[in-house]
Amino acid sequence: MVLQGMVEWEEWEWEEQVQAMPCLVELSLNNCKLTCVPPGLASNARALKKLVIDHVQNLSYLENFPFVVELRVHGIPDLERITNFPNMQKLTITKCQKLKVLECIPALVRLVLEDYAMEKLPEYMRYIKPMHLQLFCRPWLLASVAAGQSGLEWDKFRHVEHVKVYARARGRKWYVIYTSGDTGKFDSNISSSTVFEDDV
Structure with missing residues (x-):
């Protein structure tokens, strides 16, 4: 799934108990103003292996994605923290100057x-x-x-x-x-x- 060009999108509400997207394998978020990625995505999208986040303006952290194997973040000016991706093997970081914390990523093979x-x-x-x-x-x-x-x-x-x-x-x-x-x-x-x- 590619969610792209929704330039005024700021909130994505999805509580952990709301089950959805069990077969989603790859998700791309591009060019919006999301302040956070909802906890329901991390806990319910159990097939999600690849997450791509590109030019999301207000996002400051990404955390608690137990199933993601590959993460790509690009041009996220406020991103400060990426934590608790226990199965992530590949991480690509492009132009995220404020990123200071990268932790709880024990399986990381390629950065x-x-x-x-x-x-x-x-x-x-x-x-x-x-x-x-x-x-x-x-x-x-x-x-x-x-x-x-x-x-x-x-x-x-x-x-x-x-x-x-x-x-x-x-x-x-x-x-x-x-x-x-x-x-x-x-x-x-x-x-x-x-x-x-x-x-x-």
């Missing part, structure tokens, strides 16, 4: 962060343990990640097994690839002498 205004890795990275992290960011942050153990961001991603970071500057694509463990490796196409003056 994708895309924000070209991001100046540093979010603090919640210290407390979650995805196997894969894919980051699309400004070149300055990529250079900080590329510094490895000597960089300011090291404590936030050193526990992630596979890290891929991408940025664009001066007409080029830059990358950092990090793999932890006994066969760990660090690969990048930037050097310590690379300076991104326009991005600092």
Whole structure:
């Protein structure tokens, strides 16, 4: 189900005891003003595996979705908290600058962060343990990640097994690839002498 372009939609009332949508597998909410996603959706849509929320203006939190496996949030200016998604394996976060809390996501395998205004890795990275992290960011942050153990961001991603970071500057694509463990490796196409003056 895709609910899209209802630009004045602010409230969705659905109490937990009201049973509905038992076979819904994928839901997309796009371009509205919802302040919250109703508890009835989380508790009754037991087949819901994928949830996509795009440009929802007043949403500040998402919580208590026990069956969702994949969540994508994009362009949600007030989103501050994502909690209690016990079966979520893939999370994609794009341009949600206020997001500070990401917790109770024990099954997370892949985290994708895309924000070209991001100046540093979010603090919640210290407390979650995805196997894969894919980051699309400004070149300055990529250079900080590329510094490895000597960089300011090291404590936030050193526990992630596979890290891929991408940025664009001066007409080029830059990358950092990090793999932890006994066969760990660090690969990048930037050097310590690379300076991104326009991005600092």
